[in-house]
Amino acid sequence: MPLLRHLPLLLLAVFATLPATAGERLTYPLHERGETQRIYAVDLLRLALEKGGGDYDLQPSPLPMTPSRSQYSLEHDDGEVQVIWTMTTHEREERLLPVRIPIYKGLIGxxxxxxxxxxxxxxxxxxxxxxxxxxxxxxxxxxxxxxxxxxxxxxxxxxxxxxxxxxxxxxxxxxxxxxxxxxxxxxxxxxxxxxxxxxxxxxxxxxYPSAFYYFTSRTRPELAETIRRGLEAAIADGSFERLFQQYFSEALRTLRLDQRRVIELDNPLLPPLPLERQELWYRP
Missing domain, CATH: 3.40.190.10 (Periplasmic binding protein-like II)
Known part of the structure; x- marks a missing residue:
């Protein structure tokens, strides 16, 4: 029959319109104000995942989450989130798995x-x-x-x-x-x-000396390694720095950090930082 004769072509056309199979869903916490606009930490994470070779579908959590709730979720590996970014502390590095590359180049301090x-x-x-x-x-x-x-x-x-x-x-x-x-x-x-x-x-x-890191559950070392590998690749090819400048160069210019009086504070929560790698840190 004519219809059966053309069935393979019809099926091929249908499958061609279907979306490609997505990678593993990777959920990060939606800000508690419910903001959904693209932000630097999300864009940098997406860049790292692309360059790290992982196959992930990066999505925000369905509902806003407080920092303490998202950390609890990651620590207990309950499936709500698989990655967060937050200030590093001794306690957080003991409970979670850090990717020790400061995503804001130390500006968070x-x-x-x-x-x-x-x-x-x-x-x-x-x-x-x-x-x-x-x-x-x-x-x-x-x-x-x-x-x-x-x-x-x-x-x-x-x-x-x-x-x-x-x-x-x-x-x-x-x-x-x-x-x-x-x-x-x-x-x-x-x-x-x-x-x-x-x-x-x-x-x-x-x-005060500080760093914001991406963190994963301690049960996901392969995810942490993908993010680390991707960040290192972005540092090496300059795309990390370009994204940083895209987001922050204008704000840093108008804030004039180099012309302000600096009040130096101690940070008793601080684990060792990779301070020997000068390319990871912003200095006014």
């Missing part, structure tokens, strides 16, 4: 304070750690920064809510909120769009 918009000159006369200890600092309860700042003698007020921190600062519950240099203007602008007016301090930068 350079912190610029947000202050209330009616006190933009609050820190103009601060010249050292003791001067800064006169002011109260806000942090999220489960961030490592809370322990770091308290270990350096600061009065730290905590919140369990990320967006709540900015509203607490605006309401005068504490004096300043140090944020990552690469994110501080973005966060200020986002809060302004929500009616919360804050100012970026123009005088100081707090610094």
């Amino acid at each position: 350079w912190r610029i304070p947000l202050v209330r918009d009616d006190t933009p000159e609050l820190l103009a006369e601060v010249n050292g750690r003791e001067d800064l200890q006169r002011f109260s600092i806000g942090q999220r309860r489960d961030w490592p920064d809370t322990r770091i700042l308290r270990a350096n003698g600061f009065d730290v007020k905590v919140s369990s809510s990320y967006p709540g921190l900015f509203r607490m600062l605006a309401a005068g519950r504490f004096d300043l909120l140090p944020r990552e240099a690469v994110l501080v203007r973005q966060e200020q602008q986002r809060m302004a769009s929500e009616g919360v007016s804050l100012a970026v301090d123009e005088h100081l930068v707090l610094h």
Whole structure:
């Protein structure tokens, strides 16, 4: 029959329109604010997976997750997430498997304070750690920064809510909120769009040695190795640096880190870092 004679061609046409078989689903935690836009850490992870030779379908978790929840999920290997990125600590490196390449090139340890918009000159006369200890600092309860700042003698007020921190600062519950240099203007602008007016301090930068790593479950060494291999390839061919500059060069130019007074802090949570590899670190 004519239809049967053409059946092989019809089947070939149907299968040609089907999507290729996806690789293993690899889930990372959706930010707790529910943000879905592409961000640097996701783009860098996708680049590493491509260059590392793994066959993965990278997707956010269906629902937003707090940092503590995503770490718990990874530690207990419950299948909700397979990779996270977070600040390294002794505790995290004991419970999870780190990929010891700092994805923000150490910028995560350079912190610029947000202050209330009616006190933009609050820190103009601060010249050292003791001067800064006169002011109260806000942090999220489960961030490592809370322990770091308290270990350096600061009065730290905590919140369990990320967006709540900015509203607490605006309401005068504490004096300043140090944020990552690469994110501080973005966060200020986002809060302004929500009616919360804050100012970026123009005088100081707090610094403590730190690194954000990708982490996997300790049951997934092959995944950690794929990410490590891909990051090393991206460093070698310059694509890591190009992506870093694409995201952060303009912010770093306007923040003028090299012209600010640097308040050096100790980091008691810090495992050994690959400091001998100068190409892994940003320096103002």
